Amino acid sequence: MQGKARTVAMTTQPKTAPKTKRSKTVTLKDNQTDQSWSFPVLEGATGPDVVDIRKFYSETGMFTYDPGFTSTGSCDSKITYIDGGKGILLHRGYPIEDLAEKCNFEEVAYLMLNGELPNSSQKRQFEHDITYHSMLHEQFHNFYSGFRRDGHPMAIMCGVVGALSAFYHDSLDINNPEHRMVSSYRLIAKMPTIAAWAFKYSLGQPFIYPRNDLGYAENFLHMMFATPCESYKVSPTLAKAMDRILILHADHEQNASTSTVRLAGSSGANPFACIAAGIASLWGPAHGGANEAVLTMLNEIGNKNHIPEFVKRAKDKDDPFRLMGFGHRVYKNYDPRARIMSRPCHEVLEELGIKNNPLLDIAMELERIALEDDYFIEKKLYPNVDFYSGIIFQAMGIPVTMFTALFALARTTGWIAQWQEMIGDPLQKIGRPRQLYTGETKRKFLTLEQRT
Ligand code: SDX
Numbered sequence: 001m002q003g004k005a006r007t008v009a010m011t012t013q014p015k016t017a018p019k020t021k022r023s024k025t026v027t028l029k030d031n032q033t034d035q036s037w038s039f040p041v042l043e044g045a046t047g048p049d050v051v052d053i054r055k056f057y058s059e060t061g062m063f064t065y066d067p068g069f070t071s072t073g074s075c076d077s078k079i080t081y082i083d084g085g086k087g088i089l090l091h092r093g094y095p096i097e098d099l100a101e102k103c104n105f106e107e108v109a110y111l112m113l114n115g116e117l118p119n120s121s122q123k124r125q126f127e128h129d130i131t132y133h134s135m136l137h138e139q140f141h142n143f144y145s146g147f148r149r150d151g152h153p154m155a156i157m158c159g160v161v162g163a164l165s166a167f168y169h170d171s172l173d174i175n176n177p178e179h180r181m182v183s184s185y186r187l188i189a190k191m192p193t194i195a196a197w198a199f200k201y202s203l204g205q206p207f208i209y210p211r212n213d214l215g216y217a218e219n220f221l222h223m224m225f226a227t228p229c230e231s232y233k234v235s236p237t238l239a240k241a242m243d244r245i246l247i248l249h250a251d252h253e254q255n256a257s258t259s260t261v262r263l264a265g266s267s268g269a270n271p272f273a274c275i276a277a278g279i280a281s282l283w284g285p286a287h288g289g290a291n292e293a294v295l296t297m298l299n300e301i302g303n304k305n306h307i308p309e310f311v312k313r314a315k316d317k318d319d320p321f322r323l324m325g326f327g328h329r330v331y332k333n334y335d336p337r338a339r340i341m342s343r344p345c346h347e348v349l350e351e352l353g354i355k356n357n358p359l360l361d362i363a364m365e366l367e368r369i370a371l372e373d374d375y376f377i378e379k380k381l382y383p384n385v386d387f388y389s390g391i392i393f394q395a396m397g398i399p400v401t402m403f404t405a406l407f408a409l410a411r412t413t414g415w416i417a418q419w420q421e422m423i424g425d426p427l428q429k430i431g432r433p434r435q436l437y438t439g440e441t442k443r444k445f446l447t448l449e450q451r452t
Contacts, residue, residue: 026051027205028060035060046355047081063434070329073254075262075425079112079254079417087333091251092116100340103214105246105410108132109188112251112417113181127215133189134210134219136197137167151196153405154283160194161187162276169263172270172424183271184416191409192216196223199402217243225397237351238396241344245389248337249407251414252385253330257282261415262422266431271419278415279408285324288384288411291403293324295394298359298366307366315375325387326370332380341388348395 022040037059040052050073054062066072081090089096092111100110103117110118110126110299118126143160165172168186171179188395197207200223208223218239260281264274283286301310313321328335349357367383370376386407393403422428 022051040370042076042275044076045081047083051094057434064434065436068329069254069259070175074259074431075254075422075428077253077418077421078115079421080251080414081250082330084328084330087331087336087339089252089336096248096336097398099338100244100247103247105250105413108247108250109413111439112413113184113420120452130189130216131212131219133186134193134195137189139167140197141207144197144207147201149202149204150238153195153202153402154279154289154408156198156201157405157408158279158283159195161279162273163403164190165270165272168272174265174268174270177424180420180423184420187271187275187412187416191412192220193223195402195405195409196220198405199224199399202272202399202401203372215239215243217246221396235351237347240394241348242396244344245341245392245406246410248340248385249389249410251411251417254418255329256284256287257411258415258418261419263431265419265422266428267431271416274419275412275415278411282408282411283404288386288404288407290324290384291390291393291407292400294363295359295390295400295403298326298362298391301362301366304360304362304365307362307369310411311366311369313372315373323366323370323381325383325390327379327381328384331382331384334382335384335387337385338383338387341385341392345388345395348392352395355397357391357395359394363391365441 024043025038026041027036027038029036039056039057041048042052044050057063064072079092081093082088091099092115092118094111099111103111105393106127107118107123109130110122140160140163143163144156147156147159164186168183171182173179200207206228207229210219210223214222214234218234221234221239221242222232225234231326247381254262257278261274261278264277265271269277285293297310301307307425310321311323313319314323314326345360349355349360367387370381376382389407390400390403393406394400398406
């Protein structure tokens with residue numbers, strides 16, 4: 001970066017004793033001009049306070065600078081809270097451990113959208129509504145047939161989800177709460193069908209339609225693995241494991257793809273276009289694409305004896321290789337979702353009679369070695385949600401190229417809940433970050449003849 005360094009001191013008013021709860025401010029002092037400015041500090045329900053810098057530019061004439069938004073809050077939200085230091089993940093205040101153990105995915109989706117867990121009649125109604133929105137318009141067959149059979153499922157999902165907006169003109173008014181809710185239901189309901197059909201298309205097998213007598217996760221596995229030639233019963237163990245994995249991937253605060261959905265939605269774009277944008281962002285290997293990259297990495301490692309060489313490469317600054325499935329922008333402790341994932345992992349392997357899974361053996365040895373290595377300890381790099389999910393998916397017979405599509409399927413619930421929250425926020429406005437300009441300043445134009 002070519003910007004000139006200059007320091008401004010920021011001091012906070014001392015925390016007042018609780019009895020005289022005065023609003024807290026921070027003061028910024030420019031060490032060159034001696035100018036100073038104060039900005040309010042906003043306190044949330046828990047977690048770090050924030051400095052309200054909405055007037056920063058108008059008062060100081062400067063921008064703040066935070067590429068990657070490592071220290072920037074983009075919004076206030078009530079949906080998900082993460083304490084990265086303690087490895088805590090709450091959805092609407094409920095620990096992920098409780099939700100994964102005691103709820104099904106539909107309950108968690110209802111919680112994300114409505115802020116409360118459903119009672120039994122609300123649960124029944126929500127499951128009915130989602131079930132009866134799970135079919136795709138028959139013309140969607142034409143979208144799939146336009147793709148190559150070996151096209152990546154995420155490319156198909158980006159295209160097909162974006163195309164949904166061409167079919168639902170009756171519910172695109174984002175200022176109409178009923179339109180917002182029916183679009184949310186449609187997206188949550190149709191994602192399993194869209195993802196499963198991408199898989200069937202890649203196989204050259206006929207599409208399997210959703211069934212109204214099956215639950216969300218079970219319906220998805222049925223559409224993935226049934227054929228018209230014989231009846232297919234989804235294993236309850238696999239359905240439960242898939243249901244739990246979907247819960248673990250449902251939402252995660254303001255991650256890259258959720259921030260993409262919010263930014264797209266801030267311009268007033270329709271929800272189908274916003275979710276398509278989220279799918280595109282999730283596809284990256286640094287984000288949701290990591291589950292696919294973990295399997296590629298484990299296969300590249302090949303056996304436990306090669307692990308030290310790959311750990312060495314991951315620590316080498318000159319080598320772009322990173323241990324996929326390790327590290328996290330927020331978690332500087334174990335990702336609680338990775339911990340929970342190990343249970344369905346072993347349940348699925350046992351159900352399928354897979355006594356020894358070489359990739360799981362490599363993964364567990366890699367985890368053991370990395371967690372004892374000073375580099376990973378010092379940088380607080382732990383396994384994240386993507387480290388084990390791929391092993392379960394592969395054991396279930398799901399191809400590597402479908403892993404991120406499953407992540408997108410689950411995350412649609414979080415994306416649409418966050419989109420709803422943003423659209424419903426009276427303070428929301430179009431997102432428009434600024435920059436530190438380091439390019440050429442104004443210069444004289446040269447004609448073609450003058451350019452040597
Ligand atoms: C998800 O944000 C979310 O919530 C995302 C997610 C969700 O549910 O939405 O949780 C899902 O995306 C999980 C993350 C999946 N990605 C991977 O597993 C890819 C591998 N991980 C890394 O690319 C990385 O850890 C990130 C992208 C996840 C986080 O990167 P950050 O926060 O920008 O951290 P960084 O790149 O600045 O790394 C800090 C240091 C660096 O070394 P230094 O420059 O300080 O010397 O740690 C090193 C990095 O080189 N490092 C790694 C590493 N991850 C970070 N070194 C080796 N292997 C790794 N995996």
